[in-house]
Amino acid sequence: xxxxxxxxxxxxxxxxxxxxxxxxxxxxxxxxxxxxxxxxxxxxxxxxxxxxxxxxxxxxxxxxxxxxxxxxxxxxxxxxxxxxxxxxxxxxxxxxxxxxxxxxxxxxxxxxxxxxxxxxxxxxxxxxxxxxxxxxxxxxxxxxxxxxxxxxxxxxxxxxxx
Numbered sequence: 001x002x003x004x005x006x007x008x009x010x011x012x013x014x015x016x017x018x019x020x021x022x023x024x025x026x027x028x029x030x031x032x033x034x035x036x037x038x039x040x041x042x043x044x045x046x047x048x049x050x051x052x053x054x055x056x057x058x059x060x061x062x063x064x065x066x067x068x069x070x071x072x073x074x075x076x077x078x079x080x081x082x083x084x085x086x087x088x089x090x091x092x093x094x095x096x097x098x099x100x101x102x103x104x105x106x107x108x109x110x111x112x113x114x115x116x117x118x119x120x121x122x123x124x125x126x127x128x129x130x131x132x133x134x135x136x137x138x139x140x141x142x143x144x145x146x147x148x149x150x151x152x153x154x155x156x157x158x159x160x161x162x
Contacts, residue, residue, distance in 0.1 A: 009102075100154070
C-alpha cells in the first residue's frame with residue numbers, strides 16, 4: 001500500500017488517474033469521501049471547511065480503509081498537518097509514503113486555473129505546503145517534484161516502487 005501526500009494542486013489526482021489507467025492500481029481518494037460528507041452534511045458551495053470537519057472525515061477515511069483490499073492500493077490524502085496524520089495512524093508508517101511537491105507559487109497558480117467552485121483557499125494551500133516541507137525531512141519518504149518531472153516519469157517511478 002502506498003500513501004500519496006501533497007498539497008492541493010500538487011498533482012495527486014493526475015498521478016492517481018495515471019496509476020489506475022496505466023498500471024491498474026486501486027485508488028482510495030480522500031476528495032471523493034470529503035465530497036460525500038459535504039453533501040451528507042448539506043454544506044453550501046464555497047463554505048470554508050473547518051479543521052474539525054476535515055479531521056472527522058480523516059477518521060472516517062481510515063475506518064473505511066480498514067475494509068479495503070490493500071493489493072496495489074494507493075491512498076491519496078491532502079492534509080494540513082501530515083506529521084499529526086502519520087503519528088495518529090500507524091498504518092501509514094508501516095507502508096510507503098510518497099510526497100508530491102511543487103513550489104508554492106506553482107501550487108497557487110494551478111489553483112487559480114481551477115474553476116471558481118473548485119478553488120482551495122490560499123491559506124489552506126500554504127498550510128499543506130509547509131506540512132509537506134516538514135514531512136519531506138523524514139528518512140522514509142520518497143518525494144517527486146511535479147513542477148520538473150512529467151506525469152509519465154512520476155507514474156512510472158511509483159509503479160517501480162510498489
